[in-house]
Amino acid sequence: MNDFRYFRIDQFPEFLKQLMQSGYRVIAPTIDQEAIVYAEIQSIDDMPQGYTDEQKPGYYRLQHTGNQRFFDYAVGPHSWKRYLFPPLQLISTSIKSQDGWTFEDHVDEGEPYAFLGVRACELAAMRIQDRVFLEGSYVDTNYQNRRNASFIVAVNCAVPSANCFCTSMNTGPKCKSGFDIALTELSDGFLMEIGSSLGNEMVTPLGFPSATEEQLTESESISDHATEQIKKTMDTTDLRNRLMGQLEHSHWKEVADRCLSCTNCTMVCPTCFCSHVEEVPDLNQERVDRRKSWDSCFNPGFSKLHGTPVRNDTRSRYRQWLTHKLATWHDQFGESGCVGCGRCITWCPVGIDLTVEVAALCEEEP
Amino acid sequence: MPEKLRLGIFKFASCDGCQLSLLNAEEELLELAELVEFAHFPEASSRIESGPYDLVLIEGSISTPNDLDHIQKIRRQTDTLVTIGACATAGGIQALRNGANHDEFMKLVYPHPEFVQSLATSTPISNHVSVDFELRGCPVDTGQLLQIISDKLHHRKFSVPDHSVCRDCKLQNIVCVSVARGIPCLGPLTQAGCGAICPRFHRGCYGCFGPCHQTNTDGLTDWLIKDGHSSAELIPLFLNVNAEAPEFARTGAQLMRQDSAEGESHE
Structure with missing residues (x-):
């Protein structure tokens, strides 16, 4: 005590x-x-x-x-x-x-x-x-x-x-x-x-x-x-498996029509941890700084491999973010990556609410 | 000491602001002069030398019959050609005349329009010659400009960040003007590079660096209109210095149609 x-x-x-x-x-x-x-x-x-x-x-x-x-x-x-x-x-x-x-x-x-x-x-x-x-x-x-x-x-x-x-x-x-x-x-x-x-x-x-x-x-x-x-809810029962069973749901496309892929949700998220590292030389190339800065899975360049992004549209980028946060985070770290703070909902410039999207994505399609 | 890079800077229809962005690099200018020969830079020096040039920076859009010929001549003398700024890259504010009645505009502005040699359109440099890289912005960012010159000097691939302005706001502790103040802001659609200067001063971004790769303009306008903003209010956000950038042009035209439909329904 x-x-x-x-x-x-x-x-x-x-x-x-x-x-x-x-x-x-x-x-x-x-x-x-x-x-x-x-x-x-x-x-x-x-x-x-x-x-x-x-x-x-x-x-x-x-x-x-x-x-x-x-x-x-x-x-x-x-x-x-x-x-x-x-x-x-x-x-x-x-x-x-x-x-x-x-x-x-x-x-x-x-x-x-x-x-x-x-x-x-x-x-x-x-x-x-x-x-x-x-x-x-x-x-x-x-x-x-x-x-x-x-x-x-x-x-x-x-x-x-x-x-x-x-x-x-x-x-x-x-x-x-x-x-x-x-x-x-x-x-x-x-x-x-x-x-x-x-x-x-x-x-x-x-x-x-x-x-x-x-x-x-x-x-x-x-x-x-x-x-x-607190009135907002998200049903987390078996959420990892429910989401991973819906990777081809039509609702991913529907969200992508609204999502701006602007990175705001990931920037305000208190658990998002992605970064990128770049070498910044001076004009003479006599000093090079190695700098690390916040990056986001919503940036097209984030998944660039062999010169082209692996996730080359907003649908796949939104899916990556949501399924990582709520599903594959469990596989990687043994828990959910979401703490329910609501920042991604408030600071989305087009008001996308992940709790609403999750509910829609978990509904079976006809 | 390797041979100096021969740099040419040429101006077409533009305000000279992008060239000033280079002159604004005050601390680096002397260092730059050690590495670069300013062979053609009338904005800075009356000593003008002929080509060929290793690197040419083009400011401004093609807007007169003379420009059509001039840009071809420059291209032929140039190893690497980079456009600098919204005019050279997307036609600039003067591209608002595209699709409008050019002759009527001329009569309205000039007492003797017959003395003015002007094309009916203002177009980006890339419509006329092959361009090696396009630097966005109105004006361009001094840091990006220096980086491009340095990339050429050291044989690196040209590259600038392609993320949205939003990331730059968040990195700099700038609170979202759209969410916290209800100001329409093009930041989510616009390529970074400006350092989020407008939101830093509590203004909405008006997209002077042009659209991001794979930008979703409809997603933002649908939300803003549902949020109570009028089409008329949003038109100038899209139809300004990057009015000819395809995504902004399409959205601007769509908002114009919606606005006139709204106008008719009020009558």
């Missing part, structure tokens, strides 16, 4: 100060470009207090509520993979000298980041990316360094969006593991669950009191209420 503490809303700055004094740069929800994004903050004033969001397929709007609450919204366009698996990475540099070429690997020691406001579905996504980058035959040491350097303050969702379906993917809305500290925003303060020894070291100096029975009950009812509000 984890330790539960409580602090008042006016003690929130003390908690933040403790994170910073422990040497962490705090990355938290903040408002930028009409959305709630994850960026470095200096004080709780940088956080979206009194804001919520409205989400539908292909639709996101920031809304001002004017209340005192800090976390009454669902996940936005960013995910934490931006920090753990940055979109642009310098891998190595080669420099030409009189004696020949020298090669230098770029080592990312990992910035000490405290991620504040990580939701349950996002903890699940981190766990999935850990398996991809750390638990296979090859370990991405830069990812490992970044992951080890991070401190995780999770938050239990109180207000999910209409695109959330974590309950179907069994990842939320309540955080169960994978955090150092998990907060629940109560009516007058925060319940704080300590999930690791690192978390315990962090909060002990603050001297926050143990939570009362009433506070624990209030926290439970907030999570129960959030669960009830």
Whole structure:
């Protein structure tokens, strides 16, 4: 049984100060470009207090509520993979000298980041990316360094969006593991669950009191209420086999007529991990940078072999993405690649909803 | 030191902006001058030398009878010919006259149209001579321009990224203007290269780098119209600097038909 503490809303700055004094740069929800994004903050004033969001397929709007609450919204366009698996990475540099070429690997020691406001579905996504980058035959040491350097303050969702379906993917809305500290925003303060020894070291100096029975009950009812509000569902029963049995379904073509193959779903997905590596020489070819950047199975060039793409139309690209995410991910990593965060639905510029497409694809054709 | 690359830069119907993109490469220009002989670059130097050229960059579209002859002469003196920008690659904004009444336009604009030698159409360079590579954009991106010159210098295959602008937005933390603000944006249909400059300033992309490979224009217009945007509002997104790019031309024409049908049904 984890330790539960409580602090008042006016003690929130003390908690933040403790994170910073422990040497962490705090990355938290903040408002930028009409959305709630994850960026470095200096004080709780940088956080979206009194804001919520409205989400539908292909639709996101920031809304001002004017209340005192800090976390009454669902996940936005960013995910934490931006920090753990940055979109642009310098891998190595080669420099030409009189004696020949020298090669230098770029080592990312990992910035000490405290991620504040990580939701349950996002903890699940981190766990999935850990398996991809750390638990296979090859370990991405830069990812490992970044992951080890991070401190995780999770938050239990109180207000999910209409695109959330974590309950179907069994990842939320309540955080169960994978955090150092998990907060629940109560009516007058925060319940704080300590999930690791690192978390315990962090909060002990603050001297926050143990939570009362009433506070624990209030926290439970907030999570129960959030669960009830999640209306979107995806039937995951035997989904791997059901999807793989429908590879020639006519509905793939129907989706392809709407899909723009623009890559947005894969860019916002917190588990999509594809990248490409390119060599970028300077004008004189005396220095070559090897750079890695996010790529997507929706780019025609992504499947290029022998000069031509293997998946040369949107139908096959959409099918590749969906069946990998929900079916063959099981074969590769022993679990689903979807956490039910709903980002691919919200940030699709033409509002394609994978839960709707999956339901249609699993219907038998006459 | 290998022999310098003889570079020629020629201009047809255009605004000179793409050539300026090369001059804007201020930091690299001196380094470039070590490797390249600017044999024909009237925008930058009055010292003009005749061909042959190793690499020619063509700005602008074919829009006068004189152009028809001139481009053939350049091609004959050139090893590798690369078009730079939307005019040279897709006809440019001036291609809006294609399919319209050219004579009427002339009378409207010029008091004495008989003095103006102009073709009824503005067409891409590739309609007239073989082109080795087309660089998109209005204007072209300085980085891509330098890369092409460097590729030629070092005998590499020409290649630029062919993904959509959306990926560049996401890589740079730019929040989608379409989803978060309801601004119609051609980013999902448009080839990257600009660095997503319009969305970065909270504007929708208007496709100045032209359509992506296998782009689905109908998918986007169907959604935007269902979302409450009018055909009239969407026409200028497709019919501007890349109006002659086949996918944009077809979609633009379709929106024009829908718009006039909507107009008639209101009358």
